[in-house]
Amino acid sequence: MSARERARAAASIPAATAPALQVSHLACGYGGASVLDDVSFSLGCGRALVLLGPNGVGKTTLFKTILGFLPRIAGDVRIEGEDVRGWTRKRYARSVAYVPQTHDSAFGFTVREMVLMGRTPTLDGLAGPGREDERIADAAIDELGLAALADRDCTTLSGGERQMVLIARALAQEPRLLVMDEPCANLDLGNQVVVLKRILALVERGLAVVITSHDPNHAFLLGSDVVCVGRGSGVTAGAARDVLTADALGALYGVEVGVGEVGGSEGKRGTACTPFLDSERIDL
Amino acid sequence: MAAEPLVGTAAVARDELSPACSAAPACAPVEGSVRTARKLGGTPAKGLVRVPSAADGAPSVRRRKALVLVALTALVVASFLFSLTLGRYDMDFGQLLALLAAPFSGSAEATDANVFFTIRLPRVLAALVVGAALSGAGCAFQGIFKNPMVSPDLLGASAGACFGAALGILLSFGSLGIEIAAFAAGVAAVLVSYGLSSVIGRRMSGVLVLVLSGLVVGNLFQAFTSAVKFLADPNSQLPEITFWLMGGLSSVREGDLVGLLAAFAVGTVGIMVLRWRLNVMALGDEEALSLGVNVKRTRLAVIACATLLTSASVAVAGMVGWVGLIVPHLARFLVGSDHRALVPASMLLGGAFLMLVDDVCRSVYTTEIPLSILTAILGAPLFVYLICRQRKSL
Numbered sequence: 109m110s111a112r113e114r115a116r117a118a119a120s121i122p123a124a125t126a127p128a129l130q131v132s133h134l135a136c137g138y139g140g141a142s143v144l145d146d147v148s149f150s151l152g153c154g155r156a157l158v159l160l161g162p163n164g165v166g167k168t169t170l171f172k173t174i175l176g177f178l179p180r181i182a183g184d185v186r187i188e189g190e191d192v193r194g195w196t197r198k199r200y201a202r203s204v205a206y207v208p209q210t211h212d213s214a215f216g217f218t219v220r221e222m223v224l225m226g227r228t229p230t231l232d233g234l235a236g237p238g239r240e241d242e243r244i245a246d247a248a249i250d251e252l253g254l255a256a257l258a259d260r261d262c263t264t265l266s267g268g269e270r271q272m273v274l275i276a277r278a279l280a281q282e283p284r285l286l287v288m289d290e291p292c293a294n295l296d297l298g299n300q301v302v303v304l305k306r307i308l309a310l311v312e313r314g315l316a317v318v319i320t321s322h323d324p325n326h327a328f329l330l331g332s333d334v335v336c337v338g339r340g341s342g343v344t345a346g347a348a349r350d351v352l353t354a355d356a357l358g359a360l361y362g363v364e365v366g367v368g369e370v371g372g373s374e375g376k377r378g379t380a381c382t383p384f385l386d387s388e389r390i391d392l
Numbered sequence: 393m394a395a396e397p398l399v400g401t402a403a404v405a406r407d408e409l410s411p412a413c414s415a416a417p418a419c420a421p422v423e424g425s426v427r428t429a430r431k432l433g434g435t436p437a438k439g440l441v442r443v444p445s446a447a448d449g450a451p452s453v454r455r456r457k458a459l460v461l462v463a464l465t466a467l468v469v470a471s472f473l474f475s476l477t478l479g480r481y482d483m484d485f486g487q488l489l490a491l492l493a494a495p496f497s498g499s500a501e502a503t504d505a506n507v508f509f510t511i512r513l514p515r516v517l518a519a520l521v522v523g524a525a526l527s528g529a530g531c532a533f534q535g536i537f538k539n540p541m542v543s544p545d546l547l548g549a550s551a552g553a554c555f556g557a558a559l560g561i562l563l564s565f566g567s568l569g570i571e572i573a574a575f576a577a578g579v580a581a582v583l584v585s586y587g588l589s590s591v592i593g594r595r596m597s598g599v600l601v602l603v604l605s606g607l608v609v610g611n612l613f614q615a616f617t618s619a620v621k622f623l624a625d626p627n628s629q630l631p632e633i634t635f636w637l638m639g640g641l642s643s644v645r646e647g648d649l650v651g652l653l654a655a656f657a658v659g660t661v662g663i664m665v666l667r668w669r670l671n672v673m674a675l676g677d678e679e680a681l682s683l684g685v686n687v688k689r690t691r692l693a694v695i696a697c698a699t700l701l702t703s704a705s706v707a708v709a710g711m712v713g714w715v716g717l718i719v720p721h722l723a724r725f726l727v728g729s730d731h732r733a734l735v736p737a738s739m740l741l742g743g744a745f746l747m748l749v750d751d752v753c754r755s756v757y758t759t760e761i762p763l764s765i766l767t768a769i770l771g772a773p774l775f776v777y778l779i780c781r782q783r784k785s786l
Binding site for chain 1: 669729
C-alpha cells in the first residue's frame with residue numbers, strides 16, 4: 109500500500125507545471141520505416157485534443173506510438189513532463205489510460221469485473237485487486253451511471269453502454285491522460301452526444317483527453333484542440349475553430365467542405381461542417 | 393436505441409427508489425430526481441435520495457461465488473470418498489474409516505491395506521489430480537488465447553507426451569522411464585512451438601503465430617508417434633502403445649504420484665498466482681498492455697505452468713481428451729468469467745469429474761474402459777449442449 113501511495117505521490121509532483129502530453133519532433137512507423145515525420149504538439153491538463161485525418165494516413169500509428177504500443181523512430185514523447193523512454197508498461201498505465209474502439213471479448217465479463225480491471229496497474233506485484241480497488245471501481249461505475257448494469261455481461265450491452273463501461277474502466281485506472289480510439293464510432297447521434305458530454309465532464313475534472321475521430325464536428329462540439337494529419341501536407345495543430353476552416357478540411361479529406369454556424373432553440377448556437385456530394389475530388 | 397443506456401438506468405433507479413423512500417420518509421421528491429438523472433445522461437442526482445450504487449450488489453455476488461466454491465469442494469470430497477469405496481475388491485465406508493484410523497489404532501486387515509494404499513488410493517488421487525490439472529491448464533490457455541474453444545494441448549503438449557511415451561515403450565523403458573520420457577517430450581514440444589513462434593512472428597500478433605506453430609508442432613509429433621508405432625513390434629509393443637495412448641489410470645501406483653504431485657503443485661501455484669492477470673490477458677494484447685501488464689512475460693509464465701500440468705497429466709494418465717475443454721466451460725456457467733473464481737472452480741470440478749468418470753471406467757464392465765473413450769462420449773454431447781446454451785444467451 110505505502111509503495112503504491114508513494115508512487116502516486118511521486119507521479120503528481122511534475123503534473124502541476126508540465127503539460128500532460130508533449131510530443132516533439134516525433135517520427136513513427138512500423139519496423140523502422142517512418143509513416144509520419146516531425147510531429148509536434150502538446151496538450152495541457154483539462155484539455156481535449158481531437159486527432160483528425162483521412163484513412164490510412166498514419167493516425168493510428170501516431171496514436172499507438174503515443175500509447176507506447178509501437179517504438180518511436182525519432183523524437184520525444186513526454187507525459188507529465190517525463191520522458192517515456194524506458195518506462196515499463198506499468199508506469200505507462202499509471203499515467204495513461206486507453207479506451208479502445210471496440211471490445212469484443214470472447215468471455216462474458218460483467219461490468220463490475222471489467223471496470224475492476226482498470227485497477228491492475230496500481231496493484232503490487234502479482235496480487236489481485238482488494239476491497240479498496242473494488243470501492244474505486246464501483247465509484248467509477250456509479251459516476252458513469254452504470255450502477256444498474258453492474259452485474260450484466262458486457263457482451264449483452266449495446267454499443268453505447270459498452271463504450272461507457274470502457275470509459276469507467278479507464279477512470280478506475282486514475283490516469284492523467286486518457287487516450288480514446290474513435291469513441292463515437294458505430295454510435296447513433298443520441299449516444300454520440302452522451303459520450304461526448306461524458307468526455308467534456310472528464311476534461312472539466314482536469315483530465316487530458318486525446319481522441320481520434322473521423323468527424324470534425326466532434327472537435328467543434330468539444331471546443332477542443334485538433335491535430336490534423338494530412339496526406340503529404342504534414343501535421344497542423346491548434347484550436348478547432350482556428351484550424352478547421354472549410355479550405356483546410358477540404359484539403360485534408362479531398363472533398364469540398366462547408367463550415368458554418370447552426371442555430372438551435374433558445375439561442376443555442378454551434379459550429380458544424382458538412383461535405384458536398386457534388387464536389388470535385390481535390391487532387392492531392 | 394439512442395437513449396437506451398439512459399432509460400435503462402433511470403427505470404431501475406425508479407424501481408429501487410420507491411422502497412428506499414418508504415423506509416426513509418425524509419427522502420426528497422422522487423419524480424424530479426429521476427427526471428434529472430435522465431437528463432444528465434444517467435448521472436444519478438446526488439444528495440436528494442439514496443441513489444442505487446454499484447457497491448450495493450457486490451457483497452451478494454461475492455457471497456454467491458464463495459458458496460459455489462464451497463459446494464464444489466464438498467463435491468470433490470464426496471466423490472473422493474465414494475471413489476475409494478468403489479472397485480472390484482469390495483470396501484465399505486466402515487473399512488475405509490478403519491484403514492484411515494489404522495496408523496493410530498493399528499488394527500486393519502492386511503489385504504484391505506494392501507489394496508487400498510498400493511492401488512486404490514493412488515488411482516483415485518491420480519484421477520483427482522489429472523482432472524484438476526487438465527481443467528486448470530485448459531482454463532489458463534482459454535484465457536491467454538482469448539478463446540473458450542481452446543484445449544490444453546493447443547501447443548502440442550499432449551502430442552509430444554504421446555510421442556515420448558511411445559518412444560519409451562519402443563525402447564523398452566520401465567514404467568517410470570516411460571513417464572519421464574512422456575513428460576520431457578511434452579515440455580519439449582511446447583518449447584519448440586514457442587521457439588518457432590518467436591522466430592517467425594517477430595512482428596505479427598503473438599497469439600496467432602503461437603497457435604499456428606502449435607498446430608504444426610502437434611501434427612509433426614503425431615507423425616513421429618505414427619513412425620514409432622510403425623517400427624514397434626506388432627505383437628507386444630504396438631498394443632501397449634495403442635492402449636497407453638487411449639488413456640487410463642489402471643497402472644497408476646504410489647510411486648507415480650510423487651512426480652505428478654510435484655508438477656501439479658508448481659503448476660497450480662503458478663496459475664493461481666496469475667489468475668487476475670488471466671482476466672486482463674483475455675482482453676487482448678493491446679488492452680492488457682494499456683493496463684500495465686507485461687504481455688509477453690505473463691503469457692510465457694502461464695504457458696510454462698499449463699505445460700507442466702498437461703505434460704505431467706498425460707505422462708501418468710495417457711491421452712485424456714475433452715476434460716480441459718469442457719470443464720472450464722461448465723465452471724463458467726457456475727461462477728462467470730472472472731478467473732479469480734473460475735480457475736479454482738474449474739480445478740475442483742475437473743477433479744470431481746475425472747474421479748467419477750474413472751469410477752465408471754473401472755466398474756461398468758469386466759475389463760476396464762479406456763478413459764479417453766468415456767471422456768469423449770460424455771464430452772462431445774455436453775459440448776454441443778453448452779454451445780447451444782451459449783447461442784441462446786447471446
